[in-house]
Structure formats: structure tokens, C-alpha cells
Amino acid sequence: MTLTVNTSHRIVTALVEDKPGVLARISGMFRRRGFNIASLVVGQCELPNKSRMTFVVEGDDKTVEQVTKHLYKLLEVIKVNDISEQNIVERELALIRVKTNPQTRSEIMQIVDIFRAHIVDVANDVTIVEVTGNEHKVNSLQTLLEPFGILEVMRTGTIAMNRGLQK
Amino acid sequence: MQLTGAQIVCESLLQEGVDTIFGIPGGAILPLYQTLPEYPGLKHILVRHEQGAAHAADGYSRATGKPGICWATSGPGATNLVTGITTAAMDSIPMVVITGQVKRSAIGSDAFQETDITGITLHVTKHNYLVMDAADVAATIKEAFHVATTGRPGPVLVDIPKDVQEEMAEFEYPTELTLQGYKPTNEGNASMVRKAAKLINGAKRPVVLAGHGVILSHAYDELISLAEKAQTPVIATLLGISSFPEDHFLYAGWPGMHGMAYSSLAIDESDLLIAIGMRFDDRITGDISKFAPNAKVVHIDIDPSEIGKTIEADVPIVGDAKHVLRQLIPLIEETSRVDWIKRVETLKSEHPLIGVNDTDKLIPQFVINELYKATNGEAIVVTGVGQHQMWAAQYYRFKEPRTLVSSGGSGAMGFEVPAALGAQVGRPDKMVWSICGDGGFQMTMCELATLAENKLPVKLAIINNGFLGMVRQWQESFYQKSYVATEYSANPDFVKLAEAFGLLGVRVSERNEVAAGIAKAMDFDGPALIDFIVEQEENVYPFIPSGKSVADIMEGPRHEKVRR
Numbered sequence: 001m002t003l004t005v006n007t008s009h010r011i012v013t014a015l016v017e018d019k020p021g022v023l024a025r026i027s028g029m030f031r032r033r034g035f036n037i038a039s040l041v042v043g044q045c046e047l048p049n050k051s052r053m054t055f056v057v058e059g060d061d062k063t064v065e066q067v068t069k070h071l072y073k074l075l076e077v078i079k080v081n082d083i084s085e086q087n088i089v090e091r092e093l094a095l096i097r098v099k100t101n102p103q104t105r106s107e108i109m110q111i112v113d114i115f116r117a118h119i120v121d122v123a124n125d126v127t128i129v130e131v132t133g134n135e136h137k138v139n140s141l142q143t144l145l146e147p148f149g150i151l152e153v154m155r156t157g158t159i160a161m162n163r164g165l166q167k
Numbered sequence: 168m169q170l171t172g173a174q175i176v177c178e179s180l181l182q183e184g185v186d187t188i189f190g191i192p193g194g195a196i197l198p199l200y201q202t203l204p205e206y207p208g209l210k211h212i213l214v215r216h217e218q219g220a221a222h223a224a225d226g227y228s229r230a231t232g233k234p235g236i237c238w239a240t241s242g243p244g245a246t247n248l249v250t251g252i253t254t255a256a257m258d259s260i261p262m263v264v265i266t267g268q269v270k271r272s273a274i275g276s277d278a279f280q281e282t283d284i285t286g287i288t289l290h291v292t293k294h295n296y297l298v299m300d301a302a303d304v305a306a307t308i309k310e311a312f313h314v315a316t317t318g319r320p321g322p323v324l325v326d327i328p329k330d331v332q333e334e335m336a337e338f339e340y341p342t343e344l345t346l347q348g349y350k351p352t353n354e355g356n357a358s359m360v361r362k363a364a365k366l367i368n369g370a371k372r373p374v375v376l377a378g379h380g381v382i383l384s385h386a387y388d389e390l391i392s393l394a395e396k397a398q399t400p401v402i403a404t405l406l407g408i409s410s411f412p413e414d415h416f417l418y419a420g421w422p423g424m425h426g427m428a429y430s431s432l433a434i435d436e437s438d439l440l441i442a443i444g445m446r447f448d449d450r451i452t453g454d455i456s457k458f459a460p461n462a463k464v465v466h467i468d469i470d471p472s473e474i475g476k477t478i479e480a481d482v483p484i485v486g487d488a489k490h491v492l493r494q495l496i497p498l499i500e501e502t503s504r505v506d507w508i509k510r511v512e513t514l515k516s517e518h519p520l521i522g523v524n525d526t527d528k529l530i531p532q533f534v535i536n537e538l539y540k541a542t543n544g545e546a547i548v549v550t551g552v553g554q555h556q557m558w559a560a561q562y563y564r565f566k567e568p569r570t571l572v573s574s575g576g577s578g579a580m581g582f583e584v585p586a587a588l589g590a591q592v593g594r595p596d597k598m599v600w601s602i603c604g605d606g607g608f609q610m611t612m613c614e615l616a617t618l619a620e621n622k623l624p625v626k627l628a629i630i631n632n633g634f635l636g637m638v639r640q641w642q643e644s645f646y647q648k649s650y651v652a653t654e655y656s657a658n659p660d661f662v663k664l665a666e667a668f669g670l671l672g673v674r675v676s677e678r679n680e681v682a683a684g685i686a687k688a689m690d691f692d693g694p695a696l697i698d699f700i701v702e703q704e705e706n707v708y709p710f711i712p713s714g715k716s717v718a719d720i721m722e723g724p725r726h727e728k729v730r731r
Contacts, residue, residue, distance in 0.1 A: 075314065
């Protein structure tokens, strides 16, 4: 299995009101309008009763423009930013459960070190690796661990923030 | 003041200026109904099916410009509203829809007549609410009216559990709203408006495309000023019909699939489209790559997501049509475009609609033309969807705003009877004609009882061709006349049916009976129905097949005798 970064992936963030049903409204809008999202992450933020969301959207400028406009049509959406072209910090967290035996353990640990990832659980025959980074980094680690036998992968999806003082 | 949730709903509706509610009671909305007698200012029209309630509220709004109000009980009551809500959403009609819901503790338990109506209507409302506390009812209703009527209007649904309707809370109608994420733009960006003016002033063959937004923002006078100052022909969209007087010399019809050929041809030859409050629907554009190939586009719309959705605008202006036109008009240079206006006149004379007197048969176009003459173009015309709708839009000539009430985007058959009911309730001073297809009429004809009960003098004209005519036309054109499931071989006797409901029933099957039949219905003091037995296989022309361009237009057998 090889994973590649799709260059048409665009990152859009939104500040939304933390109300019941807001996630259904937003995810439903993406489905209804036929927009493809690679990932959608929502979590609390520095403001009370608000959440920040990060969307990785597949598409071109026109698609992202329409995504932005349709997000704004939802009453709970306060601010939308397409930060794809900006200088940003992108992070995703992944947990990877990989088959391990005494012969492969040290090699896996080396790879994990190179990626500045962590081993967060070790058992006789499996190891859980925690990795943080951009989508590309997580994909690369996943590719390198593939030959050992990946049993399970859980990824959070990308969150992103622009560098320096927020515009 | 401590009131029940139900009383708070009624108080809030009065605060918003509501006078009429269309609805049907049921278990989960009974507290609201039982409160109604305390509020004589709220008139309730008891319809026969909830779809009728929604379409009636829609028709009321289209005819008056005020928001339409309907309500229904939970479960099937609420789901029956959905077609009407969708119709309003597609055509940007301000509506506030209230549904009863099962009591709070039962939500999610599959209780009797429980349905997740906020989930179901998520994408067919502008916004919706489930109110879980009587103390939130007033603020929610205020917000619902604000959202429904501002920006691009649309239906807003408020779902209220039965025990919230019964719960006591302090009532004070809020004066302010807190809507952080909702700020519609009314004023156009000044530099964009200047760019638009420059394009208009420099254009040789401009046309205005006037959409429903002109009507929704009451920009009729501004549209006339712009057209006259810039000497620009005005082409309407289907829902933009009546935004500009049809007897004005600059009016140039409506384009697209069944629009006038000359309108489509004028767009084709134009070098600038000034699109106002319209959304370049596929019924207008056909093949986008061949639509208005030589034209630059100024696109004015209050909904930013409509701009650039299907047609790229050279000058996009987000704003309310009335506001933007008021900004734009002073920047327009007075001009005369004699050659272009003459050219459009030539197109009109070379590509007229079919002549209604070219046959002895009773063709639908003749009926509409006679209706136009009999009413002097002053009636409110409500249509269903299909052939009769297109003929009504083609052959009736609309002079005053809000006189055509028709389901555009959603294309909901069955709209014609309840929407006419709502239009008549909203405009008791006007004669309302419901032009019906025999198919669509049978979808909501139960509302004849509502007309009779409320003595609403709606006149109904069934264009009875015994077919789902538009579908049949497509079968004729694209499926070698294989008429699968489109013939209504056992239509009821509509005259007897009208009489059974307490209406006057008239049958007309010959050309020479048409005028007298119409006069009889118009003279009757009450609702009346005319069953026009028309040519069965008459087609709507012009016809640009779906996805094609003006080059593929079929103008029809203009001077050919109608076959049978």
C-alpha cells in the first residue's frame, strides 16, 4: 500500500457556535452539495461556546470558494478561512498498531525514533505507535511500518493554524 | 408576565404582524390550537392536507410579500409539510413553519407520531430549531422571522415539543437578536458597482436578466429606472415574470427551455448580461459552454454562493437588488441604443409564439389568451407545474408585480390549488385564477373544500388534456411516443367534483364556449371551476431540449394546423 498526498487537498478552518446539531448541519451540507472532504475535525477552542473546525477539502479554487460560501450560509458558522496558501502549521495524530516480534522490535523502534514518534504500548506481539505530524509524515511512517504488518490505524484528521500573529 | 409556551408562540406571532396561519391540528400541537381562541387576531385556515398548508402559506407570501405561516402536528403532519417547505426553499420564499413535537422525554424513543423533523428538513429550510425550553420560544420565533425574511429569504422551521407548549415561562418579546454568524450584505461593494456601471455604459447590446430577487426586494421601480436610463431590454426569468411590466417597450420576454425564442436569441447576441437576483438555472442556460457566448456578466445577488456557481461573473456584486440598483442607477449614463432595441424588436417579430387563431381546435394557449383578455391582465395567476404552467407564463401578460405565483425550482405539481387559496387569503381584493393541470389538480384537490368552507372566490381553470402533458411531450420527443403511464384514462368528472365540493362547475370543450365559460365563472360569487377539455397532444414550444443551446431550439409548428 502506498499513500500519496493529494496536491488538490485544501485546508479550510471555521469558527462555529457550539450548538446541538451543528456538526450534522455542516457535514450534511458537504454531502448535499457533493463536496469531498478528506477529513473534518472539530474541537473546543479559546472562546466559550465556540468550536474550531478544520476541513481538508478535495478540489480546486472554485470548489473551495463554494465550500466557503456555503459554510457562511449556515447560521452557526461565524468565520471561515481558506489557509491552504498560507504559512501554516498542520498536525495530525495517529495511533498505529503494528505486529512486533523480538526480531523486528528494534527496527521498528529505530523507525519510530527517526519520525520522532512514540511507542505508547508494548505487548509480546504488538506495539502501538503514536505519531504527530502533517498528513505526509503520518503517511510516510505508515508506509514504512506496513511491511511489519499493520493491524489497526486510527488518525484524527488534520488540524491547522497559520504561523505568526493571527490575521 | 408568565405565559404558557403556546401563548408565547401566539404573542410572538402577533408581534411579528402575523394575521393568518394555515394548518391542521393533531396531538402534539393541541396546546397551541387550544390557545388560539384567546388570540382572535390570528386567523386560522383549516386546510385538508398539510402539504396544502405549506403551499398556501407559500402562495400567501408570494402574493403579498409578507412571510407565510403554517403549522402542523408531529410525525405525518410534519412530514406532509416537506414538499411545501422544499418548494418555498427552492424559490426563496419567506415562511415560518411551526411543528408540534412529542414531549421532551419521549424524543428519540420512536414515540407515537414522533419524527425527527429538524433532521428531515435540514436541507430544505434556511434554518430550523428544536425548542427545548419555553423560556426560549419568544427569542427563537423572533430569530426565525428575522432569518426567514432577510438576506435571501427562505423557510424556517420551529419544532416545539408538546410539554414546552404547556410549560410556563416569563414572556417578554426580545428587542435584539444575537446572531453572530448571520449578517446578510445588502449594500453592494462600491468599487464593484462602479465597474458594473462602466461595463453597462460601454456595452452595445446589453440585456437585463431580471430574476425573482427583483420581486423579493421590491425593486420594481429601480428596475424600470435602470432599463430606461440605460435603454436596455429586460428579459425575465420564470420567477422574475411580473417584476417588469410586460406592456413596457423594453420588455423582451423570458428565455430558456420553454421561453420565447426571441429572448433566448437576444441573450445569445448580447454583449453584456446584467443579471439581477437570478441564479442561472439550468432551464435558462442549457449548455453552459454555449450560453451567451459573447457576453460579459454583471451578477447581482444577495446570496454569495449563487455568484460563480454556474456562470463566472466578470463583475460580481453581493447585495440586495433594490440597494444595489439604487447605487448603480446614478452611475449610468443616459444613452440610446436604437440599433440594439430595433434588433430585439426584429427578433420578436421574426420569432413569435404560435398563433392561437391558427386552428379551430381548443388549444390551451387560446384558453390562456382568453383568460388574459377577460381579466385585463390584472388577475393573480397561480399555476401548477408542467405544460399549462409554461403556457400560462407565455400567453398571460403580467403587468403588476406578484401576479404570477408558480413553483419554479422545485417544480411541485399540486401547488396550484393550495397556493391559489393562500394568495386569495392574502389578497382578498384581487381576482385569483388557478391554472391547473389535470394531473397536478388531483394531487391537492381536497383543498376545494377549504375554498368552499372559507368562501374564497378562487377561479380554477383545469387545462384538461387527459395526460401528464409535459412528461408525455418528453415521451413524444425523446422516447418515440412511447406513452408509458402518462395517460389519465379515467379522470373524474371535474364539473361534478366541483359541485360536490360546493363550487360552481363549468365545462368548456369548444373554442366558442371559452369566453362565456370564463365570464360565468367570473360572475359567480364564490369559487368556481372550469374544466377545459383541450387538445390532448398539444406541445409546448419553443423547446430547447435539456442540456442543449439556443442553436437547437425547436420553435414548433407555428402555422401548422394542430393535429389530432
